[in-house]
Amino acid sequence: MTVIGWVQILLYCAILIAIVPPLGAYVTRVFNGERTFLSPILRPVEVAIYKIAGVNERNEQHAVTYTIAMLLFHVGGFLILYVLMRVQAGLPFNPADQSAVAPDLSFNTAVSFITNTNWQNYGGESTMSYLAQMLGLTHQNYLSAATGIVLAMALIRGFARHSVRTVGNFWVDVTRCTLYILIPICVPYALFLIWQGMPQTLGAYVDATTLEGAKQTIAVGPVASQIAIKMLGTNGGGFFNANAAHPFENPTALSNYVQMISIFAIGAALTTCSAAWSATSAKAGPFSPSWAFSSSPASSFATGPRRTATTRSTLSASPAATWRARKSVSASSARLCSPSSPPLPRAAR
Numbered sequence: 001m002t003v004i005g006w007v008q009i010l011l012y013c014a015i016l017i018a019i020v021p022p023l024g025a026y027v028t029r030v031f032n033g034e035r036t037f038l039s040p041i042l043r044p045v046e047v048a049i050y051k052i053a054g055v056n057e058r059n060e061q062h063a064v065t066y067t068i069a070m071l072l073f074h075v076g077g078f079l080i081l082y083v084l085m086r087v088q089a090g091l092p093f094n095p096a097d098q099s100a101v102a103p104d105l106s107f108n109t110a111v112s113f114i115t116n117t118n119w120q121n122y123g124g125e126s127t128m129s130y131l132a133q134m135l136g137l138t139h140q141n142y143l144s145a146a147t148g149i150v151l152a153m154a155l156i157r158g159f160a161r162h163s164v165r166t167v168g169n170f171w172v173d174v175t176r177c178t179l180y181i182l183i184p185i186c187v188p189y190a191l192f193l194i195w196q197g198m199p200q201t202l203g204a205y206v207d208a209t210t211l212e213g214a215k216q217t218i219a220v221g222p223v224a225s226q227i228a229i230k231m232l233g234t235n236g237g238g239f240f241n242a243n244a245a246h247p248f249e250n251p252t253a254l255s256n257y258v259q260m261i262s263i264f265a266i267g268a269a270l271t272t273c274s275a276a277w278s279a280t281s282a283k284a285g286p287f288s289p290s291w292a293f294s295s296s297p298a299s300s301f302a303t304g305p306r307r308t309a310t311t312r313s314t315l316s317a318s319p320a321a322t323w324r325a326r327k328s329v330s331a332s333s334a335r336l337c338s339p340s341s342p343p344l345p346r347a348a349r
Contacts, residue, residue, distance in 0.1 A: 008257075015261055016268060023265060024272030030180045031153050031173060031273075033057070042179050049175055060166035066154055069170040070147060074114045077143060081110040084136045085128070094129035095204035096219075101127060113137055116144035118236030125219035125240050130202055137237050138226040145233025145266075146177040152270050181266070182229065189262065190228040197251035200224040223248055231259045234267060 029036055050057055061069065085101035088094060101109070105122060112119040118141070124133065150173035157167045194200050199220040206218040223239045227249050230238055240246040250256050 012257070012261065016264060019261075019265060020268045021272055023269040027149075027153075027181060027266075027269055028273050030176050031150075031168075033172075033176075036180060038180055038184060042184075046175060046179055049179075050172075053171065055169070055171045055175075057169065057172045060169050062165055063154070063158065063167050066167050066170045070151070073170070073174070074143075074147070077114045077140060078110045081113060081136045081140060082106050085109065085132055088129045088132045091129065091131050093131040093134070093202060095202075096125075096129070098127060098129045098132075101132075109137075113140040113237055114144055116148055116233075116235065118144075118230075120237060120241070120243075123241035124238065125221075130221050133226060133239060134222055138222075138229060141226065141229045141233055141235045141237055142178055142182055143174070145229065145235060146174045146182060148233075149177050149181070149266065149270065150174050153273065156273055182232065185232055186225075186228040189232065189258075190224040192258065193224040193227060193255060196255040197248075198224040198227065198255070199248055220248070227259075231262045232266065234263055 026036065049055075084091075085106040086103070087100060088098060089100045101122075105127075108119070108121055111117075113136075122128070128137065150168075150170065153173060154167040154170075161167070190200070200222055201220055202222060203220065206220060208216045208218055210216055219240065221239060226237075226239050229235065236243070238244065238246075238249055240249055242249075244250045244256075244259065250259065
């Protein structure tokens with residue numbers, strides 16, 4: 001490998017190392033329901049979504065309820081995506097006059113995209129309309145990626161809250177993940193890709209004449225908006241059949257480099273969230289928002305044994321501090337129960 005190659009690898013690793021810790025801390029704050037720099041803009045939107053959907057953000061769910069909510073959510077997504085592909089011929093934003101997608105291919109694609117598999121058994125530029133790409137596939141790229149992220153967070157909560165029966169609220173988690181993490185990153189990301197030469201248009205395909213005089217149809221469309229979430233969410237669902245090997249999905253060396261970074265960014269940041277939780281919970285008071293046991297506003301509604309202020313303070317501490325406190329209590333109990341211990345004063349008997 002050349003010196004330039006090693007420099008590129010080192011620079012790639014340095015960029016990942018630089019962005020992963022702050023991104024992980026930001027993700028932690030988002031799922032804790034804490035204020036972020038985007039809260040003044042997005043908090044009213046978030047509250048409006050909860051009101052329309054009838055969701056109480058302070059109510060948490062048992063792990064089983066959380067799972068059922070996730071499954072029902074994606075059953076609905078499957079039905080919408082399947083119907084959209086079956087009737088795309090009669091819908092707008094279809095400048096290439098794409099016909100309806102076959103039933104078996106519609107079923108295969110819908111299942112693939114809602115499960116974040118994103119297997120493509122079709123050529124996007126020759127099969128899907130712009131509306132199917134945007135409203136169907138790009139939409140599911142967001143939601144399937146958000147689902148994977150929130151399930152990881154629910155798992156972290158499950159490990160952290162080993163004496164509480166709730167793991168969060170699926171509807172709240174998927175809303176916050178989409179609003180505060182995926183969309184704010186993908187909007188400037190898509191603008192960057194457009195700057196690099198990636199198409200983003202609702203216009204018709206372009207007819208061109210080659211140097212040999214042959215006629216050629218060049219497929220374009222709303223590409224950048226789909227590729228941004230495709231790479232950030234580690235999805236496989238691209239706009240064109242060749243995906244990132246297509247020059248319109250990966251026009252320059254710089255766009256390729258940024259896409260390589262983005263596809264690992266959130267996954268790497270999630271590995272730091274457990275450590276970020278430990279640091280947050282160690283600083284949190286008994287009623288501060290945190291994933292630690294009953295210290296978050298939502299988990300205070302969880303059913304369970306009544307805790308005293310002393311117990312809540314102990315549970316809000318870091319796992320190491322909690323272990324030391326329990327060890328100290330156990331040691332004290334052992335001394336009191338030991339036969340060699342001096343007898344207790346009469347008042348204490």
